[in-house]
Amino acid sequence: MNNPNDQIKKIVILGGGSAGWMTAAMLAKQLEQSCTITLVESNQIKTVGVGEATIPPIQNFNRILGITETEFLSACNGTIKLGIQFENWKQKQHTYMHPFGRFGADFDYMSFPYFWMKQQLTGAQQPLQEFSLAWHLSQSNKFITPSSDPTSLASNFDYAYHFDAGLYADFLRTYAEKLGVVRIEGKVANVFNHPDNGFISGLQLEDNQEIKGDLFIDCSGQRSVLMRQNLNVPFHSWSHLLFNDSAIAVQSTHTKMLQPYTRSIAHDSGWQWRIPLQTRMGNGNVFSSQFMTDEQGLDCLLNSVDGKVLTEPNKIKFETGRLNSFWDKNCVAIGLSAGFLEPLESTGLHLIQSAIMRLIRLMPNKDCDQLSQSLYNKETELEYQHIKDFIILHYKATERDDSEYWQHCKGLEIPDSLKQQIELFKQFGHLDVHEKDLFKQDNWLAVLTGQGIMPAKIAPIVTHKNNLDIEKTFDVMQKQFQQITMNATSHEMYLAKHCPYRPKR
Ligand SMILES: Cc1cc2nc3c(=O)[nH]c(=O)nc-3n(C[C@H](O)[C@H](O)[C@H](O)COP(=O)(O)OP(=O)(O)OC[C@H]3O[C@@H](n4cnc5c(N)ncnc54)[C@H](O)[C@@H]3O)c2cc1C
Numbered sequence: 001m002n003n004p005n006d007q008i009k010k011i012v013i014l015g016g017g018s019a020g021w022m023t024a025a026m027l028a029k030q031l032e033q034s035c036t037i038t039l040v041e042s043n044q045i046k047t048v049g050v051g052e053a054t055i056p057p058i059q060n061f062n063r064i065l066g067i068t069e070t071e072f073l074s075a076c077n078g079t080i081k082l083g084i085q086f087e088n089w090k091q092k093q094h095t096y097m098h099p100f101g102r103f104g105a106d107f108d109y110m111s112f113p114y115f116w117m118k119q120q121l122t123g124a125q126q127p128l129q130e131f132s133l134a135w136h137l138s139q140s141n142k143f144i145t146p147s148s149d150p151t152s153l154a155s156n157f158d159y160a161y162h163f164d165a166g167l168y169a170d171f172l173r174t175y176a177e178k179l180g181v182v183r184i185e186g187k188v189a190n191v192f193n194h195p196d197n198g199f200i201s202g203l204q205l206e207d208n209q210e211i212k213g214d215l216f217i218d219c220s221g222q223r224s225v226l227m228r229q230n231l232n233v234p235f236h237s238w239s240h241l242l243f244n245d246s247a248i249a250v251q252s253t254h255t256k257m258l259q260p261y262t263r264s265i266a267h268d269s270g271w272q273w274r275i276p277l278q279t280r281m282g283n284g285n286v287f288s289s290q291f292m293t294d295e296q297g298l299d300c301l302l303n304s305v306d307g308k309v310l311t312e313p314n315k316i317k318f319e320t321g322r323l324n325s326f327w328d329k330n331c332v333a334i335g336l337s338a339g340f341l342e343p344l345e346s347t348g349l350h351l352i353q354s355a356i357m358r359l360i361r362l363m364p365n366k367d368c369d370q371l372s373q374s375l376y377n378k379e380t381e382l383e384y385q386h387i388k389d390f391i392i393l394h395y396k397a398t399e400r401d402d403s404e405y406w407q408h409c410k411g412l413e414i415p416d417s418l419k420q421q422i423e424l425f426k427q428f429g430h431l432d433v434h435e436k437d438l439f440k441q442d443n444w445l446a447v448l449t450g451q452g453i454m455p456a457k458i459a460p461i462v463t464h465k466n467n468l469d470i471e472k473t474f475d476v477m478q479k480q481f482q483q484i485t486m487n488a489t490s491h492e493m494y495l496a497k498h499c500p501y502r503p504k505r
Contacts (some may be wrong), residue, residue, distance in 0.1 A: 016041025019335025
């Protein structure tokens, strides 16, 4: 029998960035006032101020919180995201998209991409992205919500959002406070630990106030005040694999129609993002200090920004990697305090979301048992490893060698897991993907084929399939994609309809 005295009664969250408020909101919703939740944040320490492009599971996070799309888009200056357009990654002047959702539709009980690969290997030219409805819609600046009819091609795509991370944190703060979360303003000056087991017992603020708790969640960003500074959990660096270590972000005015996708534009020493919000554009440059100084990085960004720059440059330094354990004693790290992977596939907020849901599933008693802790750490570690491999793929699968930076990428020794994935794909087009993986077959295919990697041979199971029959099926699909796109509304119209309180440009 469960003993109520064993149960966690007080949760303390340190940090009020996206990680802190996402955690506070979801815990308050799911724990239904079975314990108190206190969030400590300091106005003296700014949040990282970026993190505006997401991936489709964010819809689920909002759905669980009971937040409607209209409320969310209106409050957070949000727009629709149908994928990421990668420019200059395979070669200069080359563009491909990693769209959200599936490619084509399966037929003859076979996965669609095998038929597409067969056609390509027998001379067809049509890029894979042209079999994605998300791609068709994005190229026309249009949007519809996916159909709930599983037999329709219009059910086969997905979407996410771009939004203002600061507004999202404010929105979730209001939500969490309504559910009883108590916010305390103050800077942590000291952390107390139990002398017998090293568990954290309380946080002392600069004004000497002490905040006691049973479970502590470290959302203190790169400072990692509890996990790295207090509990001395080591950091495992991946900077030898992903060597970018700098970013600069600025906001600017819009000059064009709102595009429903993120742009990732590679340059000689890194890449830039363009994230369109309703009232402004988010721009950033991600680069390596080995190949570009901060001054050059800023020039590179400012010289390519369309529109008027609205903000001072936000310069951020980072190291790619993650903690050796994400849960130690009675403390769990969520957000930048747990690790960092560059935002090439917009996975930062997703890592927060999945950490929160994992913690809720494995919520311990006060003793923070080893078995739950080990499972939590194992699952989180696998998630980081998987995303890391997927990001490295973009740097490895390139034909670019036109600068020292890209030559360095070419020479990188990549993890065995990624090597095996690429080799497996190069043989017959198979991929090793698992149910819990964030990136599935179609995600890998988008990047592999988008950057020019193709299998050497047709998968034996489709060799005997008739090419003319395949072509006919492809033609029917293309006509349907075109028809659905023609009937869709423009992205701007969709926002106007769904954001009655839409901020003015
Ligand atoms: C360049 C860059 C681009 C990114 N782009 C994306 C993207 O497009 N999509 C995406 O999903 N993710 C992105 N991310 C990741 C995303 O920004 C973060 O995952 C997210 O913002 C979470 O940050 P955080 O809350 O962990 O930390 P922060 O925002 O840094 O918040 C830390 C909080 O801790 C508090 N704090 C710290 N120390 C103390 C103390 N001693 N006492 C009291 N309070 C304290 C601070 O006041 C603050 O409230 C990006 C990250 C970077 C660096």
